[in-house]
Amino acid sequence: MAKADKDGIIRDRRTGIVLARKDRHPLADLFKDIPMGEGLPGLHMGLPEVEHLLAIHVFDNLGCSPPQEPLYKAVPDRESLTATGSDRVLWVPVATPDPVPVEEADEQIFVADISDYNADQMAALEFQIQQKKIADKMLEQADPHVRGEGEL
Numbered sequence: 001m002a003k004a005d006k007d008g009i010i011r012d013r014r015t016g017i018v019l020a021r022k023d024r025h026p027l028a029d030l031f032k033d034i035p036m037g038e039g040l041p042g043l044h045m046g047l048p049e050v051e052h053l054l055a056i057h058v059f060d061n062l063g064c065s066p067p068q069e070p071l072y073k074a075v076p077d078r079e080s081l082t083a084t085g086s087d088r089v090l091w092v093p094v095a096t097p098d099p100v101p102v103e104e105a106d107e108q109i110f111v112a113d114i115s116d117y118n119a120d121q122m123a124a125l126e127f128q129i130q131q132k133k134i135a136d137k138m139l140e141q142a143d144p145h146v147r148g149e150g151e152l
Contacts, residue, residue, distance in 0.1 A: 018060035025055035027066055035091040075099055
């Protein structure tokens, strides 16, 4: 026999085990697109209900506490709706700045389509990007007159 609490949580009267919730579990999004390694897509649960049930199991019934000092956070994957047909998230280090919402972005940035690049072309592009990052970092750390911001 189950009984609903005033907060919308349905528990087994005999055992106290949470069987369901009226609303989505507040920590269910922690199970959204679980990271599987750098550069790999997250493990997608398929249905929001699975995330919800995992949260009930882990937090309500196993008594695990919510994360206290997480090392990464979820941010919306802007390309997921087009690529997969569903809203997905990417897990990034906590120190990563939150993305600018699309409607607030100054302008859309277009880049070359590299989908047909072979391994050699990808390696060359990665090398070029790395060289650009190094040059930008060196300029950032240079004296103001080198950056064109003052006189010698």
